[in-house]
Amino acid sequence: MSDIAIKIENLSKQYRLGQIGTGTISHDLNRWWHQVRGKENPYLKIGERNDRASISNSEYVWALQDINFEVNQGQILGIIGKNGAGKSTLLKILSKVTGPTTGTVKAKGRIASLLEVGTGFHPEMTGRENVYMNGTIMGMNRQEIKSKLDEIVEFAGVSRYLDTPIKRYSSGMMVRLGFAVAAHLEPEILVVDEVLAVGDAEFQKKAIGKMQDVSKNQGRTVLFVSHNMASVKSLCHSGILMQQGRIVFDGSIDDTINYYLKEENQKFKEKGGIEWKDPKERPGSEDFQLKKVFTSTNREDFKSVFSNEDKIFICVETEVLNELRNMRLNFRLLDKNDVVVFTSSSHSNEKSIKETGLYQYTMKIPANLLNHGTYFIELQAGMPGVKQILLNTKVLSFDIEKLTDSGTTHSTILPGVIAPTIEWVIKPNYI
Amino acid sequence: METQTWDTIIKPKRSLLSVNLAEVWKYRDLLRMLVLRDFVTIYKQTLLGPIWFFIQPIFTVLIYTFIFGEFAGISTDGLPKILFYLSGTVLWNYFADCFNKTATVFKDNQNVFGKVYFPRLISPLSIVVSGLLKLGVQLLLLLGFLLFYHFFTEVQLKIHLELLLLPCLIILMAALSLGLGMIITSLTTKYRDLVFLLQFGIQLLLYATPVIYPLSSVPEKYQWIIILNPMTSIIETFKYGVLGTGIFSWFNLTYTLLFTIIILILGTLIFNKTEKDFMDTV
Numbered sequence: 001m002s003d004i005a006i007k008i009e010n011l012s013k014q015y016r017l018g019q020i021g022t023g024t025i026s027h028d029l030n031r032w033w034h035q036v037r038g039k040e041n042p043y044l045k046i047g048e049r050n051d052r053a054s055i056s057n058s059e060y061v062w063a064l065q066d067i068n069f070e071v072n073q074g075q076i077l078g079i080i081g082k083n084g085a086g087k088s089t090l091l092k093i094l095s096k097v098t099g100p101t102t103g104t105v106k107a108k109g110r111i112a113s114l115l116e117v118g119t120g121f122h123p124e125m126t127g128r129e130n131v132y133m134n135g136t137i138m139g140m141n142r143q144e145i146k147s148k149l150d151e152i153v154e155f156a157g158v159s160r161y162l163d164t165p166i167k168r169y170s171s172g173m174m175v176r177l178g179f180a181v182a183a184h185l186e187p188e189i190l191v192v193d194e195v196l197a198v199g200d201a202e203f204q205k206k207a208i209g210k211m212q213d214v215s216k217n218q219g220r221t222v223l224f225v226s227h228n229m230a231s232v233k234s235l236c237h238s239g240i241l242m243q244q245g246r247i248v249f250d251g252s253i254d255d256t257i258n259y260y261l262k263e264e265n266q267k268f269k270e271k272g273g274i275e276w277k278d279p280k281e282r283p284g285s286e287d288f289q290l291k292k293v294f295t296s297t298n299r300e301d302f303k304s305v306f307s308n309e310d311k312i313f314i315c316v317e318t319e320v321l322n323e324l325r326n327m328r329l330n331f332r333l334l335d336k337n338d339v340v341v342f343t344s345s346s347h348s349n350e351k352s353i354k355e356t357g358l359y360q361y362t363m364k365i366p367a368n369l370l371n372h373g374t375y376f377i378e379l380q381a382g383m384p385g386v387k388q389i390l391l392n393t394k395v396l397s398f399d400i401e402k403l404t405d406s407g408t409t410h411s412t413i414l415p416g417v418i419a420p421t422i423e424w425v426i427k428p429n430y431i
Numbered sequence: 432m433e434t435q436t437w438d439t440i441i442k443p444k445r446s447l448l449s450v451n452l453a454e455v456w457k458y459r460d461l462l463r464m465l466v467l468r469d470f471v472t473i474y475k476q477t478l479l480g481p482i483w484f485f486i487q488p489i490f491t492v493l494i495y496t497f498i499f500g501e502f503a504g505i506s507t508d509g510l511p512k513i514l515f516y517l518s519g520t521v522l523w524n525y526f527a528d529c530f531n532k533t534a535t536v537f538k539d540n541q542n543v544f545g546k547v548y549f550p551r552l553i554s555p556l557s558i559v560v561s562g563l564l565k566l567g568v569q570l571l572l573l574l575g576f577l578l579f580y581h582f583f584t585e586v587q588l589k590i591h592l593e594l595l596l597l598p599c600l601i602i603l604m605a606a607l608s609l610g611l612g613m614i615i616t617s618l619t620t621k622y623r624d625l626v627f628l629l630q631f632g633i634q635l636l637l638y639a640t641p642v643i644y645p646l647s648s649v650p651e652k653y654q655w656i657i658i659l660n661p662m663t664s665i666i667e668t669f670k671y672g673v674l675g676t677g678i679f680s681w682f683n684l685t686y687t688l689l690f691t692i693i694i695l696i697l698g699t700l701i702f703n704k705t706e707k708d709f710m711d712t713v
Contacts, residue, residue: 028621093441095547095548096548097544097546097548099441100443101443102443104440104441105439105440105441106437106440106441107437107438107441108436108437108438108439109439110438113547115545116546119543119547120543122472124475129471132464133465136460137464137547137549138549139458140460141457141460
């Protein structure tokens with residue numbers, strides 16, 4: 001096939017863990033000595049798969065291992081995976097910021113990467129000067145920028161401020177200007193990280209639209225990395241799923257996302273609750289720990305499948321190990337696409353000083369609110385403005401079973417994140 | 432399949448010798464922008480602005496005049512102290528500034544280097560080019576003093592034809608500081624010790640360079656040590672050309688040239704090897 005735009009073969013990247021410094025010189029000398037004798041680098045053999053959670057005894061770790069894939073021209077490929085799966089490392093290699101340890105990347109045409117918008121912007125320079133600065137950093141020459149300057153400024157919507165130093169710009173204006181330059185780069189291959197997370201909704205839409213346009217109408221190839229399943233789904237054609245530095249799934253974007261979510265959900269298919277017996281495994285910090293989390297209808301028995309007419313109790317048992325001031329527990333309910341359904345905080349029910357000891361929280365989700373499907377519970381705790389004592393942690397999932405029939409002859413699943421019972425009043429002859 | 436042509440190929444560490452100068456040339460507009468950025472932003476929001484270009488050397492020269500000239504009584508080859516110190520200081524400052532800045536290029540630019548690729552050589556190059564502005568302005572200051580002394584005092588200044596070598600001297604200094612800086616910055620990505628060495632190293636090097644004393648005042652048996660310093664012949668040649676005193680020697684100058692070429696090549700190679708994976712070690 002002649003329309004492969006980018007081909008990646010056996011790509012691997014090894015990192016050294018821990019302190020860089022002491023010991024490097026001896027490793028360097030050893031490596032050099034092996035090289036002189038024509039032997040293989042002794043440190044390439046060791047190294048483990050990259051799993052953040054497990055404590056490894058090797059100093060070396062593979063951030064990427066045996067990555068192979070191809071992308072056809074004009075395609076938009078989504079790269080998804082958990083934090084630390086190797087997505088950013090892959091992007092860094094593609095954008096030549098860092099080199100691979102083994103393997104090759106072959107590409108047709110210029111690769112431009114957008115790991116950040118507005119790289120090289122200097123606050124003291126004017127908008128115009130910064131367009132040139134940023135453009136040349138990304139590999140355009142002055143002539144190219146000159147011919148596109150009007151378009152760029154128009155896309156960014158900052159023409160009035162073109163000769164103002166950008167330190168006077170709002171942060172949104174700066175992002176728009178940065179993206180506008182990048183969007184007019186016209187590379188054959190565009191590599192985009194989650195830069196779109198910044199900027200307002202309107203701008204995000206504009207940016208996604210631009211990427212679609214670039215791929216569809218100009219036949220350019222886009223590689224897009226994101227945690228936001230919704231934008232990946234709407235933008236990409238195909239996807240790859242990365243896990244611990246390897247590709248574990250490769251297919252259409254819908255299949256990839258489904259596979260990812262299924263994998264993720266598997267872990268939560270507990271019997272409606274988890275209890276951490278070993279204090280070392282408990283999520284939290286030295287001040288605050290989770291002991292047990294479960295969902296229930298009667299506050300006692302674990303339950304993971306509910307009917308939409310059930311009240312759902314979410315019970316969280318915690319231990320406060322050091323006295324806390326103004327601490328609050330926040331709880332987010334997510335749907336299967338990681339969309340936040342709602343957020344709730346213990347804030348108004350907490351005392352300002354919390355002594356050490358055991359605390360049980362119970363949250364009640366009213367009946368007839370949630371729709372059919374799987375939901376996730378994410379917990380986070382902290383003292384606002386002081387510190388986090390429990391980072392956002394997905395602890396549990398539960399399912400809402402099919403809506404029970406209420407008068408209708410056949411049950412249907414209505415689309416929507418929630419399905420509350422809405423009161424309808426219908427008056428005939430209302431005049 | 433294999434007949435397909437690829438425009439971009441990314442492979443593990445390139446060999447030591449694959450310096451892609453054509454690519455550097457392709458990015459020349461970036462070099463231009465970086466230099467422009469330095470010009471535009473250097474004295475933004477300062478009260479005195481470009482006057483700082485003058486204040487620095489003038490104060491340095493005043494201090495030298497008092498400490499080394501008056502108190503210590505070090506010879507200035509019979510020249511007015513101000514002219515003697517100023518001519519050495521102006522050149523030395525250019526070298527020291529360029530060396531200092533290129534020696535931290537990886538550290539100073541890690542944010543940009545971590546986000547986008549361009550030939551990293553552009554960054555140190557832009558530093559030595561930007562430095563030329565300051566050098567130029569300070570040379571004008573020197574010219575001002577020369578004219579003053581020529582017209583308003585009895586001092587006899589002999590300008591030698593060797594002054595025409597000035598552009599070559601500047602190129603030599605730029606290349607030397609670039610080469611040394613690139614070596615240091617490459618090594619500091621892994622071994623931070625060099626940062627400390629550099630801080631006082633440049634300071635000490637000043638004393639091994641005939642800036643505050645003439646080479647002729649160094650006892651004969653130690654002169655070779657001072658001549659080993661490649662900056663020596665540059666400063667001496669300049670003083671010989673512009674003030675008429677100093678030791679001019681083609682031999683010494685050729686030594687400096689060879690030294691510089693070797694350092695520049697070495698620096699480029701090491702720098703080129705480091706740029707590929709410095710993001711992982713810095």
